[in-house]
Amino acid sequence: MKIAIVGGGAMGGIWAARLAQSQHDVSVVDVAQNLLETIRTQGLTVEYAGESVTVWPKATDAPQEVGAVDVVFFFVKAHHTASAAQMARPLVNQETTVVSLQNGWGNADVLAQFYPEHQIVVGVTYHSGTVLAPGRVGHTGKGATYLGPYSASAGLERTHVVSALLAGASIENTPTADVKTEIWKKLILNAATLPTAALTTLRAGELGQAGEMLDLVDAVTTESVTVARALGYRIELQERVERIHAVLAGAGTGKPSMLQDVEGRRKTEIEVVNGAVVKAAQELGVDVPLNQACVALVHGLERSWQR
Numbered sequence: 273m274k275i276a277i278v279g280g281g282a283m284g285g286i287w288a289a290r291l292a293q294s295q296h297d298v299s300v301v302d303v304a305q306n307l308l309e310t311i312r313t314q315g316l317t318v319e320y321a322g323e324s325v326t327v328w329p330k331a332t333d334a335p336q337e338v339g340a341v342d343v344v345f346f347f348v349k350a351h352h353t354a355s356a357a358q359m360a361r362p363l364v365n366q367e368t369t370v371v372s373l374q375n376g377w378g379n380a381d382v383l384a385q386f387y388p389e390h391q392i393v394v395g396v397t398y399h400s401g402t403v404l405a406p407g408r409v410g411h412t413g414k415g416a417t418y419l420g421p422y423s424a425s426a427g428l429e430r431t432h433v434v435s436a437l438l439a440g441a442s443i444e445n446t447p448t449a450d451v452k453t454e455i456w457k458k459l460i461l462n463a464a465t466l467p468t469a470a471l472t473t474l475r476a477g478e479l480g481q482a483g484e485m486l487d488l489v490d491a492v493t494t495e496s497v498t499v500a501r502a503l504g505y506r507i508e509l510q511e512r513v514e515r516i517h518a519v520l521a522g523a524g525t526g527k528p529s530m531l532q533d534v535e536g537r538r539k540t541e542i543e544v545v546n547g548a549v550v551k552a553a554q555e556l557g558v559d560v561p562l563n564q565a566c567v568a569l570v571h572g573l574e575r576s577w578q579r
């Protein structure tokens with residue numbers, strides 16, 4: 273299949289390597305010139321458990337050179353989704369399936385401003401990755417991936433095509449019509465783990481060690497689960513707490529994505545993570561002081577970089 277990955281950083285790099293290894297025609301579309309130059313001259317290298325694989329996808333900032341593809345995966349940060357979707361228009365014709373497995377709430381709504389709703393497949397992934405250098409990615413954790421149609425009226429055909437594509441590239445995944453529940457479940461994980469890691473510089477495994485920080489992770493989880501349940505999602509607190517502890521332990525020395533952003537002094541996704549929980553809570557009239565504190569602290573940190 274002809275595949276494009278828009279955003280060839282940590283997650284996009286992992287996806288591009290897996291799909292290229294499965295003999296698909298993969299193009300990485302990105303704006304970072306040093307990344308594109310490295311992929312063109314040295315290939316894209318992904319390291320996992322002490323082993324590394326190098327693949328040679330096309331790498332470009334000119335999607336018109338690639339043309340329409342069968343599937344395009346968006347792996348940019350949420351605040352870049354709109355500009356990336358605008359740039360990626362030449363990749364999409366009426367056959368193309370557009371996929372977002374980004375973190376946070378609202379990415380697919382943005383994509384739907386650019387592409388027909390029935391072509392969009394949305395979901396979440398519990399894989400994790402770290403950019404070690406441009407074009408060199410550490411695949412720090414493996415986990416489940418959930419996919420489903422963005423539009424309730426769309427049916428699961430496109431979801432199954434993407435699911436088979438990923439399964440063929442050894443990316444285990446579950447197609448589901450109830451993908452919004454899975455997106456909220458991941459949002460709860462991210463709200464609990466991303467600002468706590470970003471504000472302390474603790475890596476995933478360190479954050480998962482028993483103690484006051486893990487207690488705080490659990491308390492943010494409890495708050496966000498209350499909001500999700502008030503919205504009508506069937507999400508169990510105990511399941512979330514156990515899964516979050518397992519994901520943190522499994523990601524070991526990996527740096528949660530918001531910590532990577534803070535270390536690089538890049539704008540974070542706090543707005544679409546804890547910010548989304550706060551927004552939903554305000555609409556419901558529920559108090560979420562911990563999520564609010566996370567938003568304020570991360571915004572404060574971002575503001576300090578402008579001094």
Ligand SMILES: NC(=O)C1=CN([C@@H]2O[C@H](COP(=O)(O)OP(=O)(O)OC[C@H]3O[C@@H](n4cnc5c(N)ncnc54)[C@H](OP(=O)(O)O)[C@@H]3O)[C@@H](O)[C@H]2O)C=CC1
Nearest residue numbers: 279281282283302303304347352355356374375400401529
């Ligand atoms: N890292 C992780 O472990 C996980 C991340 N995610 C989610 O996946 C998404 C991607 O995250 P991650 O891989 O960490 O991000 P990265 O920052 O590692 O990679 C994003 C890439 O997109 C590029 N980019 C920025 N703007 C555009 C644009 N307009 N068009 C094309 N490319 C662009 C960036 O370039 P530049 O650097 O120059 O901005 C960068 O190379 C996020 O939503 C994240 O939350 C989900 C699960 C785990």
Ligand SMILES: CC(C)(CO)C(=O)C(=O)O
Nearest residue numbers: 375398400465528529530
């Ligand atoms: C690794 C994980 C699952 C949680 O921190 C993640 O989603 C991220 O880093 O963005």
